Amino acid sequence: DDPAFQQREVRVSIDGDLQSAFENVVKNASVSLRKVHENGKETLREVFLTKNTLAESGGQISMVYLNQEDKDRMNWLNYDYQVMWNFGAEGNYNTGWIHQNTPIINLYAPYKQQLIALDGDVLKLREENIRAVSVRIHYSFFGKEKDRQITIRTSEPVSDHFFDITLPADQHTVDYTITWMKNDGSSVTKKGVDEYGLIFIDELPGS
Numbered sequence: 001d002d003p004a005f006q007q008r009e010v011r012v013s014i015d016g017d018l019q020s021a022f023e024n025v026v027k028n029a030s031v032s033l034r035k036v037h038e039n040g041k042e043t044l045r046e047v048f049l050t051k052n053t054l055a056e057s058g059g060q061i062s063m064v065y066l067n068q069e070d071k072d073r074m075n076w077l078n079y080d081y082q083v084m085w086n087f088g089a090e091g092n093y094n095t096g097w098i099h100q101n102t103p104i105i106n107l108y109a110p111y112k113q114q115l116i117a118l119d120g121d122v123l124k125l126r127e128e129n130i131r132a133v134s135v136r137i138h139y140s141f142f143g144k145e146k147d148r149q150i151t152i153r154t155s156e157p158v159s160d161h162f163f164d165i166t167l168p169a170d171q172h173t174v175d176y177t178i179t180w181m182k183n184d185g186s187s188v189t190k191k192g193v194d195e196y197g198l199i200f201i202d203e204l205p206g207s
Helices: 016-021 051-057 122-127
Strands: 007-014 028-036 042-049 061-066 079-086 092-094 098-100 104-107 111-119 130-141 144-153 162-168 174-182 187-194 198-200
Touching: 007 016, 007 028, 007 042, 007 079, 028 061, 028 104, 042 051, 042 061, 051 061, 111 130, 122 130, 130 162, 144 162, 187 198
Parallel strands: 007 104, 111 198
Antiparallel strands: 007 061, 028 042, 028 079, 079 092, 079 098, 111 162, 130 144, 130 174, 174 187
């Protein structure tokens, strides 16, 4: 019971799906813990997570801080933590400091996989003298601007084409631009926002 020998262990728990994403999406992550004691001193702890460190630890990752003249036992349990996610060339994301008092820091992926299907009546497009359709999507991934493009000839099925992208978990929309290329060499363009994971390519402006 001597305060000088009391220590607080905070475990880092990683979601199973997130573990499998290391190196594929997440290159590494660092978890920092900050404890401000009653005497004004500050304890900082950090763990660095990669695919190898996760395998070597067997999921047993924790940080410890001591009692430094912390007489208020309930307040002694409080701490702050932050996570810095590194996605390699795709960018970085810092959660900022989060206040909590639980003995476990639960880590979940700050991103999600999103499928955006393309659909439309190619027969209708051919009747409109459309030779091909180009669909470009634009979105942001933690500060990095991303563009993806698919071009579909009206002689091939539309359902074979889709976007498979990674978005921040709290992002629900993607900007898109559709360009219809006609047989005579002219083109028509329309911009829009998708929030349902489905873009129709047979809805020409004014038709």
